[in-house]
Amino acid sequence: MLRKKLSVLLAAAMVAAAVVGCGGADQTAAPADNAAPAEEAAPAEDAAPAEDAAAEGGEEAAPAASGDVITVGYAQVGHESDWRTANTQNYQDVFSEANGYELSLIDCDNDNAAQLEAVRNFITQQLDYIIIAPIETAGWDTVLQEAQDAGIPVIIADREIAADASLYDAWVGTNTKNEGITAGNWLAEYLDGKEANILVIEGSVGASATLGRSEGFKEVADQHSEWKILDSQSGDFTQDGGQEVMESFIKSYEGQFNVVVCHNDNEAYGAMDAMNAAGITYGVDGDVILISFDATHDGLQYTLDGKINCNVECNPIQAATVAEVIQKMHNGESFEATTLVNDEAFVAPGIESQYATTMTEDVLAGRAY
Template structure:
């Protein structure tokens, strides 16, 4: 009995230890990331002094949960490399907002020249941003948004999900016209992302502008697929039973598109390049673009993870004494298609967009 008790205590202890070890990893990462540049921090005076010195940048990244995130991190590391005249201290916050706040405070103490944050949470930033502002360090927000006074940070760089949705709508319009189906009745179903996610709201709003503008288009149904493959499959199965004639399936990310394609396959429907059903997807992950290459997804609209070049541009402007006029900087995002039916097309607000035809070379050249 005593032995067993001992065993149980040891078991529990190991469990707890292993858990704290997981936590520590992120913590020690943060520390080592911070210690490194602190040796050089003594010669750093005020923010934008000399143009010949290396520019010190602190980057507090969300974590490493997806390929998209890894691409975002790598983009920063290559753009702000030593060769380019930067000294980047990178902190992987492992999706822990407390670690992230701590990391930003450390950057302020080290008196870095710029701070880049990909905020894990939207709120709770006012105090630390005020501290950075008092220390005279410009803060740049990338990817996710924050709810804080705009004067506290220099600019935000990220994706405009609404534009992505509008691009998809405009492409579909151009594609149908090119195929001579401009006057046909078109039935559309949408497998949306997690309700309330910024990507879901933006993509839905953007695409639905085109649904409203086209009399011939009917949005039969729109359901929440939770951005997952299983969700996409389950909802597509149901759509197929509710509606006999579906012309277009809009999936708000690549995973949902994979699930929808499985459901279509089971029901014996053809889709993609020469199929009956047109599939539109968003995100343009490697796996998603592979399906475009295979001709099973008709069009894929990118959500760009490479924010660093845009941030660098802002930093260069600030270094040369200029000021940033726009608070929100939207990145350019590519559109990919499986064939060359539509080469260039115009959105309703007059923007010219170009479709990239997917080839193996294009896929290999991509960062993620």
């Protein structure tokens, strides 16, 4: 009897947990403006049979079947950061109905399986083009083959993919190695032959941004015999991590370093707090040159204030470039297999550079993320 009661209660708890879980997922997506397009995807599914019928009747190519509207599916990574939210927003703005597109955007919440499912859905719906921002680099061969068999062009956006280039049609994104090189070039220009003793606070171990930024920066550093990278440790892309690593760096290399490179803005905030506590000055008027990546709104505010010397962006505004490629495909013109989205760099007021834009209030005002 007791056992029965218990099992009933347990079942109730499980249901309750499931409801809480589902509710959480739904509502977390909603504020990020991702729910709306996901809902829009539903009517598109309903419409699919009708389109099929039209296609059967006319035996025409898919784009023509849906009139002038180009249907595009975007399997987005998730909404884990301000950067990602800006990226999503950008796609919604560019692939709007006013511009002649119908966008099905699926927020995959960093779930690899969900993303594969989303792409399969796009294939079943026979959309005209599929854009994937891959969560994981590997494991895409089967689903890409399915898309190819269905005759739907696939564009890989933002991140790299470990699949044969014949399985997808184009790649559009940023190159994190170039970001590292930009940071290095700027430092060389700024120091103008002076010595540099560099401490690096890396991102998460193994992340593509960490690898690229390290590699690019090191490439420039290797060309300068007067530069020395004293130490390089991971701050896990977090403010707390950046602070802890910097605290330790200060103790190990007290008075020996004059450059700190942080792999994202959050780490830079932490490093600044650690230097504040130890009474070390940084930025334009300080002893230490601070370089950061990402160039988010808050990061650029610090750049404008002269606390961060140079902030190299990783551009989330990629949709226009993708749209260009799609237009070329649509018109049957030749298109580039890989397109790099231009990354800018920003430097604090008072610094002029050929590699970077000097920060002003206007630049900051135009920064939504």
